[in-house]
Amino acid sequence: MKIKVRIPSPLRRFTGHNNQVEVEAGTVNQALHRVVEKYPDLGKQIFDETDSLRNFVKVFLDQQDIGSLSGLETPLDKANEIRIVPAIAGGEDAPPRLTPSELSRYSRHIMLPEIGMEGQQKLKSARVLVVGAGGLGSPLCLYLAAAGVGTIGVVDHDLVEDSNLQRQVLFTVQDIGQSKAVCAAEHLQQLNPHIRIESFETALTSENALEIIRHFDLVIDGTDNFPTRYLVNDACVLLKKPNIYGSIFRFEGQATLFNHGDGPCYRCMYPEPPPPGLVPSCAEGGVLGILPAMIASIQCTEAIKIIAGIGETLSGRLILYDALAMSFHEVAIRRDPHCCLCGDNPTVTELVDYHQFCGINANAASDNIEELSPEQLKQRLDTQENLLLIDVRELYEREICAIDGSEHIPLGIILEDSPELAKNQPLVFYCKSGVRSAQACTRYEQLGYEAVFNLKGGILAWADVIDPELAKY
Numbered sequence: 001m002k003i004k005v006r007i008p009s010p011l012r013r014f015t016g017h018n019n020q021v022e023v024e025a026g027t028v029n030q031a032l033h034r035v036v037e038k039y040p041d042l043g044k045q046i047f048d049e050t051d052s053l054r055n056f057v058k059v060f061l062d063q064q065d066i067g068s069l070s071g072l073e074t075p076l077d078k079a080n081e082i083r084i085v086p087a088i089a090g091g092e093d094a095p096p097r098l099t100p101s102e103l104s105r106y107s108r109h110i111m112l113p114e115i116g117m118e119g120q121q122k123l124k125s126a127r128v129l130v131v132g133a134g135g136l137g138s139p140l141c142l143y144l145a146a147a148g149v150g151t152i153g154v155v156d157h158d159l160v161e162d163s164n165l166q167r168q169v170l171f172t173v174q175d176i177g178q179s180k181a182v183c184a185a186e187h188l189q190q191l192n193p194h195i196r197i198e199s200f201e202t203a204l205t206s207e208n209a210l211e212i213i214r215h216f217d218l219v220i221d222g223t224d225n226f227p228t229r230y231l232v233n234d235a236c237v238l239l240k241k242p243n244i245y246g247s248i249f250r251f252e253g254q255a256t257l258f259n260h261g262d263g264p265c266y267r268c269m270y271p272e273p274p275p276p277g278l279v280p281s282c283a284e285g286g287v288l289g290i291l292p293a294m295i296a297s298i299q300c301t302e303a304i305k306i307i308a309g310i311g312e313t314l315s316g317r318l319i320l321y322d323a324l325a326m327s328f329h330e331v332a333i334r335r336d337p338h339c340c341l342c343g344d345n346p347t348v349t350e351l352v353d354y355h356q357f358c359g360i361n362a363n364a365a366s367d368n369i370e371e372l373s374p375e376q377l378k379q380r381l382d383t384q385e386n387l388l389l390i391d392v393r394e395l396y397e398r399e400i401c402a403i404d405g406s407e408h409i410p411l412g413i414i415l416e417d418s419p420e421l422a423k424n425q426p427l428v429f430y431c432k433s434g435v436r437s438a439q440a441c442t443r444y445e446q447l448g449y450e451a452v453f454n455l456k457g458g459i460l461a462w463a464d465v466i467d468p469e470l471a472k473y
C-alpha cells in the first residue's frame with residue numbers, strides 16, 4: 001500500500017528539501033528503505049551499520065511509537081503516515097539567531113504564525129541560487145533579499161544594456177555596460193546588509209554547473225534560453241535540488257516546481273527542445289516589461305514556502321498566465337517513469353553538451369566570422385574599396401544614427417528572405433553592438449558568400465572610435 005513518510009526539517013537536506021515522500025510498502029521497515037533507496041544519504045542518518053534504527057531516531061506510525069507496536073516489522077495496514085522524529089540537540093544545526101535589527105526588519109513575517117521566528121530563521125540559513133539576473137532574476141533577487149534569504153547566489157555573464165531597464169528593475173542607468181552579477185550584488189547588499197550575496201560572473205556551463213549548484217539548497221531558473229534551461233534541470237536532478245521554473249514570452253508566462261517530491265522534471269514535460277529558431281527569444285519576440293514580475297513573484301513565493309516548509313507547493317502543477325486575458329490556468333504535470341533523466345531507468349546520468357542537444361552550434365557563430373574593427377572598416381572605406389556595408393538594425397534605430405553609405409536590410413528580412421547580394425564584393429554587416437550582425441554574417445556564409453565581415457562592436461564602437469558626433473542610443 002501507499003504511505004506518506006514525513007521527513008523532519010533537520011533531515012530534509014538529505015531529501016532535496018522534501019518534507020514528505022510517498023512510497024509503496026507493506027511494513028515500516030520496507031517504507032523507510034524505499035525512502036532511503038530514493039535518498040541514499042538519508043540512510044546513514046536513520047539506520048546504523050546493522051540496519052537497525054539509530055538510537056536517537058524515533059519512528060511513529062500515525063500517532064504511535066513503533067517501539068510500542070512491532071518495531072520496524074509493524075505492518076502498515078490502514079495507517080496514513082510514518083513520521084521520523086530525530087532527537088534535536090541544537091549545536092551545529094541550531095538555527096541562526098536573529099539580531100535586534102533583523103527582528104525589526106522582518107517583523108511582518110515573524111507575526112505570521114505560519115512563518116514566525118522559526119520560519120525567519122530558516123530563511124536566514126537558506127541558500128538560494130538564481131540563474132540569470134535578467135527579467136525574472138531581477139524581481140527574484142530583490143524579493144529574496146528583502147525576505148531575508150541568508151545567502152543568495154546570482155549567476156549571470158551579461159552586461160547591463162539600456163534595453164534591459166524596461167523590465168530588469170534591479171538595475172539603474174549607472175549600471176549600463178557593467179556586469180549584471182556584480183551590479184546585482186551591490187544593489188542587493190544595499191537593500192539588505194544582513195544577507196550574503198555570492199555573485200558568479202560567468203555563464204552556467206556543463207563544466208561549472210554542478211560545482212556551483214552543489215552549494216545551494218534550491219535553484220530558481222530565471223534563464224532565457226533552452227540550453228541553460230536543460231542544463232539547470234539536469235544539474236538539479238543529478239544533485240537532488242528543487243528547481244523552481246519560470247518562463248516568459250510576449251504577454252504569457254509559465255511557472256512550476258520541478259524535481260520536488262514525486263513531481264516531474266523539465267524533461268518529463270519537454271523531453272526535447274524545439275528546433276532552433278522555432279521559438280523566438282524575448283530579444284526577438286519582445287516581452288511586456290511587467291510580465292516577468294508576475295512569474296518571478298510566483299517563483300519567489302514557492303521558494304519561501306519550500307524553505308519555511310509551509311503550504312502546498314507547485315510540484316506537479318504548471319501555472320499558465322496570460323496577461324492580455326488576465327487569466328491563470330493550472331494544468332497537471334506528472335513525473336514520467338520513462339524520463340531519460342528522472343525516470344526509473346535513467347540514461348542521462350551526467351551533464352551533456354546542451355548547445356549540441358538544442359541543435360545550436362554555440363561557437364560557430366562567433367568563432368568563424370571574420371571581424372573588422374572600426375579602424376579597419378574606416379581604412380577600407382577611405383581607400384574606396386568596393387565593399388557593401390549593410391545595416392541590419394530596425395528602422396527606428398537607423399533614424400537615430402547610421403554609418404554613411406550603408407544599405408539597410410533588417411535582420412528579420414535577412415534571416416527570412418536572405419536577399420541576393422553581389423558575390424564579387426566584400427559584405428560588411430553592422431548592427432548596434434555586433435551581435436545581430438554576426439547572425440547576418442553566419443547566414444550569408446552559409447549561403448556561400450566568401451568575403452563576409454562583421455563590424456566589431458557595432459555602430460557603438462564606430463561612434464566611439466571614428467565618429468564621436470554620431471548620436472548614441
Ligand SMILES: [Zn+2]
Binds near residue numbers: 267335336340341343
Ligand atoms: Zn524527468
